[in-house]
Amino acid sequence: MIDRIGVNKEILHGTPCIKGTRIPVYLILDLLAGGATIDEILDDYPDLTKEDIQACVKYAAMLAREEVGELEKVA
Template identity: 55%
Template sequence: MNYQELITIEPGKRSGKPCIRGIRITVYDILEYFTGGMTEEEILEDFSELTPEDIKACLAFAADREKKLFVASL
């Protein structure tokens, strides 16, 4: 997935954390909802401005960042 079109980083928004489409919901927020036990359907119900593609972009972004951290540690 090409998350670059959906995940934005703006210095003045949410302290520069990666956000979804420039809105104030961060990748971290979505990951926290998942680890808290929410399903994708529940997240989408609670945040009507989000799409399934937004959720996939968050997961792809997090996976890519994890991969980069692992490679950098070698």
């Protein structure tokens, strides 16, 4: 699932985004933290999938465990 998140210096100055979009991971996490449901987010961002949103949460969990180096080696 984490392969859905990309880090590219040319896109939003390297802010982690959902691959194929310019939607930053932090935006999705902020929406979830603010009480938005997955269905509400999907309604507002129809190009996203449930798996994209789950990947954002998984990315946040990796950050909390300080495992982001693994993602950056793949990206």
